[in-house]
Amino acid sequence: MITPEQIRAKSLRKYTSFLQTLVRNETFDRIVITGDKSYTKSSLQEFEREIRSILSQSKDKNGYGYSLDFQKVKTKYLGTQDLPTAIYFDTEIDFLKYLNKEKEVKVFEQNIRKIIDELPELKEWIIQYPSKIIANEDKWEDLIKVCQYFLKNPIPRLYLRELPIKVHTKFIEQNQGILKELLDLIISDNVNKEEKQFEKRFNLKYSEPQVRFKILDQEISKSYFQGLNDIAIPVGQFESLNLPIKRVLVVENKTTLYTTLTLPKMTKTIAIFGSGYSINNLKNAKWLSDIELLYWGDIDAQGFEILSQFRSYFNQTRSILMDRETFDKFFEYDAGTVSYVTADSFLNEQERELYDLLKTNNWRLEQEKIPLEYVRSFFDKLE
Incomplete structure (x- = not known):
């Protein structure tokens, strides 16, 4: 029988695909967690303890979380018992409250709307890498400013700290990893793809050795x-x-x-x-x-x-x-x-x-x- 820890782990693995549905603006569809319908242990006391453990985190117990469908199954050692045969989240709230992701998803939705409005060419990248939106959730306003500048000025020929962008002087230096991914997409025709150094790759001046x-x-x-x-x-x-x-x-x-x-x-x-x-x-x-x-x-x-x-x-x-x-x-x-x-x-x-x-x-x-x-x-x- 599946354990509560396994239910949580499988639910977390469904989280990325859930975020992708938000980017695509799709309606919520029931999220099903596959479980084990067999039971081979011989202790009735242990069986009852495992059932209580699963029920303790269910929607019936807490008002949110996963729902359970039971079915009478004949077990090898305990005879006929009610086993959970279906585990699912019926609503978005059930799913997010269970994972404690409500606040994170609210910020995620705000950010993807902002990014897609300003830089629609990044929509497919967001669908592919929704976790990167979350990893940089407090930076998107400034990341968008940098991207918009490079869209208008794909060959700046300036030093990083000379760029007339209203962000912190060290912002670009400190966020080169994510900016490289974004700029590679939005100004791809002006990227020196063979260069790994950020300044050389994006036509900036740099301090030469x-x-x-x-x-x-x-x-x-x-x-x-x-x-x-x-x-x-x-x-x-x-x-x-x-x-x-x-x-x-x-x-x-x-x-x-x-x-x-x-x-x-x-x-x-x-x-x-x-x-x-x-x-x-x-x-x-x-x-x-x-x-x-x-x-x-x-x-x-x-x-x-x-x-x-x-x-x-x-x-x-x-x-x-x-x-x-x-x-x-x-x-x-x-x-x-x-x-x-x-x-x-x-x-x-x-x-x-x-x-x-x-x-x-x-x-x-x-x-x-x-x-x-x-x-x-x-x-x-x-x-």
Whole structure:
């Protein structure tokens, strides 16, 4: 026999379809809860207790809730007994009071009327996701304002907080998840669907990450940057950089970036601070495809994973000072950070062998632990 807990659980599962009928403006139809018409327990006392429990939450007992139809059924152990064969809600009030959803549904109906009046194109989305109306029940006035603005201005080219919408300054930032769903529907022709970042997806300005680099050629420093040699610019500007460069050295750590200024003179060369996995900021700098690229990272699992990532963007990348000879010469048995990824797709045979060794043993030799004299000697030969 079905229990009161099972009746409630099944009733809650009917709630979404009930909300959908409200959006479609359909009349209420009896909601039926399926039950078990058999009874196999042998204790009459237990049977009577279960019947009382079911009746305690019924409409007959409380004036609202589910109604019960009984039928005489012959049981295996208790003979013929009256068992509930039909469980149903006859009215909307019975159903909502039982679930304690009256107030929630009242707000839901107010919101869907408001949304459909202002943005009728969202009606099918509401039918599909009525729970999202409830999850954002106190935000719909402002969500509608944002949607209406984008309908009129699908390509704003403004920063989020510049948008002339009368909502809290942080409202859009704090509600990007639901707004993404809505805007994807109502301005679909103007959405950059391949972009995940909210600002890029919806044609907004955004604060770009910066690329920091050092000019290692004094002539380039004087001619293009008035003698400055330590520079940081937005990614977009870096992507369009036009300098007489033949070589780029990418270093993983900031400390090593400072070291590059003490290296032997390197003509037509700059050093870029890769900043670990932020190396992906460089992937759209197409001009890097046509020059010599050197990558110098820590000799640990992550260092080779970042190298592999960078080489996936620019396959001519050559690793430097990340070889077995350098590792054996200066390794001090420092522990690394455990890696759970597999990223050797763009490593050559020697790099892959060292990567496997480092990953297996969780070893690390940081860039800054390689003596400067050794580094200088390497770059002397490089030029």
